[in-house]
Amino acid sequence: MSQVRNPVDVLIRRLDPEVPIPAYGHPGDAGADLVTTEAAELAPGERTVLPTGVSVALPDGYAAFVHPRSGLAARCGVALVNAPGTVDAGYRGEIKVIVVNLDPRESVRFERFDRIAQLVVQQVEKVRFHEVAELPGSARAEGGFGSTGGHAAVDGSTGGNGYASVGADREGQ
Ligand SMILES: O=c1ccn([C@H]2C[C@H](O)[C@@H](COP(=O)(O)OP(=O)(O)OP(=O)(O)O)O2)c(=O)[nH]1
């Protein structure tokens, strides 16, 4: 039997009287859509900070993450410069979205109340750092950045054919 957890209550303030409260598109969605309250047009490569017209008070132990929308990314090349943006529990200012137009040719235009990003609220751990001279061993040790193979080297080497390739990462290779 599937278990449905109770939603977490989050206080929200509208900074624009007409702005819609962030809403989940479907019951199982992780992100509630955020809109821009200002129209904007971005030339190829241009970025801007868009206001969402809302501020929130997250419960202690939670954070909200401003994620891109895949449709905007796929259709228009719109990305979030700092994806995912982090909204701290103590932040009471307006949530803003730092968008960039990565399309090399087309401008992109946002109208007021277009959905531009989605807000994912999550519980986050607070840690205490304990300084040590040596860390405990692990199977991965210091390997990273393609150490398991398949990627072009991060130093810019392309394996001799002039093209960076991720082909060897496909299954069965
Ligand atoms: O996409 C984002 C990212 C951040 N914020 C807000 C909420 C967050 O709590 C605050 C600070 O964000 P962050 O810590 O990422 O920025 P910073 O450059 O480290 O600023 P600060 O020195 O204020 O922490 O800005 C947004 O509204 N949208």
Ligand SMILES: [Mg+2]
């Ligand atoms: Mg910070």
